[in-house]
Amino acid sequence: MRTPVQFSLNGEEVAAFVEGGANLLDALRETVGDLTVKGGCWQGTCGTCTVLIDGAPRLACITLAETCAGRSIETVAGLRRGPDLHPLQTAFIEHFAAQCGYCTPGMLMAAKALLDRKPSPTREEVVEAIGGNICRCTGYEPIIEAILAASRAGDRRSA
Amino acid sequence: MTVAVKTFGRIGEAAAALSAERGARFFGGGTILMRMVNEADPDVATIVRSTDPALARLAVSSGRIELGAGATMAAILAERDLAFLHPVARTIGGPAIREAATIGGNLFAHSPYGDFATALLALDAIVAIAGGFGQREQPIEEFLAGRDRGGRQLVTGVSFRRPAADSFRFVKVARIRPKGVAVLSIAAQLPLASGRISGARIAYGAMDRAPVRAKAAERALEGRTLDAAGVAPAVAVAAEGAAPVDDAIASAWWRREILPVHLRRLLLGAGA
Ligand SMILES: Cc1cc2nc3c(=O)[nH]c(=O)nc-3n(C[C@H](O)[C@H](O)[C@H](O)COP(=O)(O)OP(=O)(O)OC[C@H]3O[C@@H](n4cnc5c(N)ncnc54)[C@H](O)[C@@H]3O)c2cc1C
Numbered sequence A: 001m002r003t004p005v006q007f008s009l010n011g012e013e014v015a016a017f018v019e020g021g022a023n024l025l026d027a028l029r030e031t032v033g034d035l036t037v038k039g040g041c042w043q044g045t046c047g048t049c050t051v052l053i054d055g056a057p058r059l060a061c062i063t064l065a066e067t068c069a070g071r072s073i074e075t076v077a078g079l080r081r082g083p084d085l086h087p088l089q090t091a092f093i094e095h096f097a098a099q100c101g102y103c104t105p106g107m108l109m110a111a112k113a114l115l116d117r118k119p120s121p122t123r124e125e126v127v128e129a130i131g132g133n134i135c136r137c138t139g140y141e142p143i144i145e146a147i148l149a150a151s152r153a154g155d156r157r158s159a
Numbered sequence B: 001m002t003v004a005v006k007t008f009g010r011i012g013e014a015a016a017a018l019s020a021e022r023g024a025r026f027f028g029g030g031t032i033l034m035r036m037v038n039e040a041d042p043d044v045a046t047i048v049r050s051t052d053p054a055l056a057r058l059a060v061s062s063g064r065i066e067l068g069a070g071a072t073m074a075a076i077l078a079e080r081d082l083a084f085l086h087p088v089a090r091t092i093g094g095p096a097i098r099e100a101a102t103i104g105g106n107l108f109a110h111s112p113y114g115d116f117a118t119a120l121l122a123l124d125a126i127v128a129i130a131g132g133f134g135q136r137e138q139p140i141e142e143f144l145a146g147r148d149r150g151g152r153q154l155v156t157g158v159s160f161r162r163p164a165a166d167s168f169r170f171v172k173v174a175r176i177r178p179k180g181v182a183v184l185s186i187a188a189q190l191p192l193a194s195g196r197i198s199g200a201r202i203a204y205g206a207m208d209r210a211p212v213r214a215k216a217a218e219r220a221l222e223g224r225t226l227d228a229a230g231v232a233p234a235v236a237v238a239a240e241g242a243a244p245v246d247d248a249i250a251s252a253w254w255r256r257e258i259l260p261v262h263l264r265r266l267l268l269g270a271g272a
Helices: A024-032 A087-094 A104-117 A123-129 A140-158 B011-020 B033-038 B073-078 B080-089 B095-100 B103-108 B115-122 B140-146 B215-221 B228-236 B252-267
Strands: A002-009 A012-019 A050-053 A056-059 A072-074 B004-008 B024-026 B046-050 B058-060 B064-068 B126-131 B134-139 B154-161 B168-174 B182-189 B201-205
Touching: A002 A024, A012 A024, A050 A104, A056 A104, A056 B095, A087 A104, A087 A140, A104 A123, A104 A140, A104 B095, A123 A140, B004 B011, B011 B024, B011 B046, B011 B126, B011 B154, B058 B080, B073 B080, B073 B095, B080 B115, B080 B168, B103 B115, B103 B140, B103 B154, B115 B140, B115 B168, B115 B182, B115 B201, B126 B140, B134 B140, B168 B252, B182 B252, B201 B215, B215 B228, B228 B252
Parallel strands: A002 A072, B004 B046, B024 B046
Antiparallel strands: A002 A012, A050 A056, A050 A072, B058 B064, B064 B154, B126 B134, B126 B154, B168 B182, B182 B201
16 A cells, blocks of 8 residues: 655655655655665665754665655755755865765765764764765775865854 | 555554554564565564654653653663663664664664663663553563563563662673674673672673573672672673574674673773
């Protein structure tokens, strides 16, 4: 049986019909058409499907889509503002933090969850924030550097 | 394969639905259950949910502490009065897992998961259960021993006495930091009377299929002091009663080998 679910996706109201037990990742990609969310393991272990639900990081592949009714969901599709990339996206490019790019959407959203809550995190807090996200080629150092650089860029803008 | 999802406003209704159907599973945060659903596990035909806010309630006082089964690890970490449990909640998965993972789900998680349940075992928690028969309470040790047998019951929460200041200790040994599944975890409640241990509770995670009490070590600690000579008899019997299994994280042999080392460090307050 299909169930209607309505939620806000990157600030816009969307409605989707989901199968019983459908996860949010499949609902976003296959029903809503947001292909910026990637699927890796469908077990909650790799972190590439990380999205924000009401501002908190969540793994879309193990989130029951029905539980998202009335929630606010953010994905990479909502990061850029018009022609401008989000400071995290710019920092990932400048610091070579995306090689194959598979983990990048999840890394960006896990980092956004951190910076929204804590604009100037310590290195340890960055490491902790991406602790559930696996990268198998870029290496964690450039990613950590990029997130720290994005936080410094944010500091300069708000100064 | 699709499953039926049944959502109920009240705990009682969810409990009735859960006990009425063999293939029904209660949905906590879904960090384990959704994987089963994604893999079309035939054991899961129906997901039962409850939106009852009572499930996520945290009632924290200086005496007794009551934690709703639906409370997440993130909620525990946000509660300053539960600081002694933060080192436990913080070791469970990454931040996104902790936003979803509930206490109720942790009580059913199979080894090597179950770090929070291990802590609750050392805290002598009482598990509150709702079933077709109504409400009942069960000591956590009994609950863990029987959890995989019998019908589906809905755990509504856990309660325990707040441990004396600085008497609760926890260590998790993992191969990956900051997020890693347990090679083993140890939780201990070490109350002191005139400088000597009185009524210690020690629990191990990942040393059996479910968290287990280290009763031989507890007995060996009674009346002893927490110094090298005082803890030696407990360390000598550390692995008694433990039945670890081989898995992808570690062999049973390795778990047994390192258990006494980590128990000793924990008892002496020397860290992992
Ligand atoms: C990447 C990853 C890392 C993890 N790391 C850890 C870790 O380090 N330590 C650890 O302990 N665990 C870990 N886990 C396992 C899991 O996230 C936790 O054990 C969590 O607490 C399970 O809770 P849940 O609410 O998500 O359970 P669910 O998936 O909702 O449920 C699990 C089982 O418990 C049953 N259940 C849940 N709540 C109730 C209830 N109230 N009454 C009756 N039955 C119930 C369900 O029916 C199901 O059978 C990890 C999981 C993943 C995917």
